[in-house]
Amino acid sequence: MGAIYKREMQAYFTTGLGYVFCAVFMAVTGFAFAMFTVQVAMSGADINLPLYYTVVIISLVVLLPILTMKSFAEEKKMKTEQLLLTAPVSLSSMVVAKFLAALTVFGACLGATCFYFTVISSYGTPNFGVLYGYIIGVFFLGSAFIAVGIFISALTENQLVAAVGTIAILMVMIGINFLNPYIDSAFIRGILSWISVYERFDRFCYGQFDFAALLYYISICFSFIFLTVRVYEKRRWA
Amino acid sequence: MIKVEGLVKHYGDKYAVNNISFTVGDREIVGFLGPNGAGKSTTMNILTGYLSATDGKVEIDGHDILEDTMAAKRSIGYLPEIPPVYPDMTVKEYLDFVYELKGCKLNRRKHIEEVINVTKIADVYNRVIKNLSRGYKQRVGIAQALIGNPKVIILDEPTIGLDPKQIVEVRNLIRTLGRDHTVILSTHILSEVQAVCDRLIIINKGKIVADKPTEEISQAVMTKCRLEAKISGPEKDVLYAVRSINGVTRCESVGSELDCTTYMIESEAGLDIRKPLFNLLASRNWPLMGLTTMGMNLEDVFITLTVDPARDKSKKRKITK
Known part of the structure; x- marks a missing residue:
């Protein structure tokens, strides 16, 4: 497992994909932070953190699939998966290693955004509890996105299909939240809000640290990692 | 060393491998010969645990590939048809990766040095794999299979796409490997198995047509x-x-x-x-x-053994008409 994790991390930075992800993510979040918090704070008004985090999450919907698109699709295309699947390594540790590698790159970038808070603190005393609560929320939301991306990547050998497919699915997962108010039936609304990943995040916006939501995101991770393992098991038996 | 019993693999109603059984002894070099689509790669993929068989049993060094997967996989070094190399890595990084992937517990530096000497890739050791020629990539693929000193080495079409000089080198290499390892190689080139293998398993349409020592097979059809x-x-x-x-x-x-x-x-x-x-x-x-x-060549052996007699008769009838 360690070997695959190391190889994945190395590949992110030798192919340049990791740098592109980090650069774009930092640029987008940096810009959004400046617009919605620093500038607002300079004018003396209250900073708009929920809006900043909405931008962060929407950028993740586009950027995380780019990070995960190659994880299995490329292995399949280059036929290197034969090496992994015939090596004395279990399927689950192979999938988890790839998941952790993508999570590390994402986590490091997200961690780096904490630096922004030192900027805002020079304009006043922000509630650091809320800020870090947000960061943790985004981290778990992002890890759920990565698990979905890795699963889609295992289904195809075309990286572009993997990326676009993942973006589409994540958009649906996010979009349900915006669609919900237009639905009359309370029953359907209930079901939709249950699968809405964004609705869970809402509670972080009110400064609540929601363990139920974290558990929800973690269970999404496990489900999709499990499904990815199943994809490989099924392929072996097909 | 390798025991295969009643191996069956079908995709839908098409049989890729149909009831194959054979055993391979210690330090034997066995050639798997057959036309394209005969079921050679499928059999090798099952032996290495990449695919699962529909029915049948595979034992590698006493370990069942399904029940004792990790131990069985640890005894195998596998070179698939397309060498599974990562183009963005250097040969050194790649071999280090494979060493860790296989969880080897040998003296790393000494072992990798041995492998690169045997496969003669020392001069490209620090180069990025995507810049290597087809022959070198193939040899890096073989080196990968040798890492961890597995008892069984399985090579799927090891000389495909190589130039004549490289083919000779790879054949010599395989012969050297046969001294310490059990080797199975597949090919559709007849002179190759003739030059390298002790024993020959000829397979056609998923079935074994012949399983004999190489010399015996050549002599069997040498009626004229x-x-x-x-x-x-x-x-x-x-x-x-x-x-x-x-x-x-x-x-x-x-x-x-x-x-x-x-x-x-x-x-x-x-x-x-x-x-x-x-x-x-x-x-x-x-x-x-x-x-x-x-x-004297195996072409005749091969044609005699793999041509479908029924189809052959109908062909002849047509000609006489």
Whole structure:
């Protein structure tokens, strides 16, 4: 497992994909932070953190699939998966290693955004509890996105299909939240809000640290990692 | 070392492998021979645990590939048809990665050094794999299979896409490997197995057609001796004279050059007609420009063993009509 994790991390930075992800993510979040918090704070008004985090999450919907698109699709295309699947390594540790590698790159970038808070603190005393609560929320939301991306990547050998497919699915997962108010039936609304990943995040916006939501995101991770393992098991038996 | 019993693999109602059984002993080099789509790669993929069989049992060094997967996989080094190399890594990084992936517990530096010496890739050790030639990539692929010193080495079409010099080198390498490892290699090139393997398993349409020592198979179909002779002389007279040699069953001209004609001469099994042929030509003053033995190759073996008899008969019938 360690070997695959190391190889994945190395590949992110030798192919340049990791740098592109980090650069774009930092640029987008940096810009959004400046617009919605620093500038607002300079004018003396209250900073708009929920809006900043909405931008962060929407950028993740586009950027995380780019990070995960190659994880299995490329292995399949280059036929290197034969090496992994015939090596004395279990399927689950192979999938988890790839998941952790993508999570590390994402986590490091997200961690780096904490630096922004030192900027805002020079304009006043922000509630650091809320800020870090947000960061943790985004981290778990992002890890759920990565698990979905890795699963889609295992289904195809075309990286572009993997990326676009993942973006589409994540958009649906996010979009349900915006669609919900237009639905009359309370029953359907209930079901939709249950699968809405964004609705869970809402509670972080009110400064609540929601363990139920974290558990929800973690269970999404496990489900999709499990499904990815199943994809490989099924392929072996097909 | 390898025990395969009643192996079956079907995709839908198409049988890729249909009830194959064989065993391979310790330090044996076995060739898997068959036309494209015969089921060679499928069998190898099942042996290495990449695919699962629909039915049947595979044991590698006493470990069942399904029940004792990790131990079985640890005893195998596998080179698939396309070498599974990462183009963005250097050879050094790649071999280190494979070493860790296989969880080896040998002296890393010494072991990797041994492997690169055996496969002769020391001069590209620090180069990025995507910049290597096809031959080097193949050798890096073989090196990968050797990492961890597995007891069994499985090579799927190891010489495909290589130039003649590289083919000879890889064959020599395989022969060297056979001293310490059990080797199974697949190919559809007949001279390859002839040059390298102790034993031959011929497979067609998912079934084993023959499983014998290489020499035995070549001899089995060597019912006739065939010579190709280039003789300078009047064609009609030469044909007549050669046909009159004791033991010659057939003589035909198959082509002509400037001042000599090429003849295909068949004689009864076990009868060497080269001396009488030479004496005849000398007495008539017809210079012998060249003489080669034909019909010893595995091509004949292969065709004889794998051609579907029913289809062959219908073909012949059509021709006679």
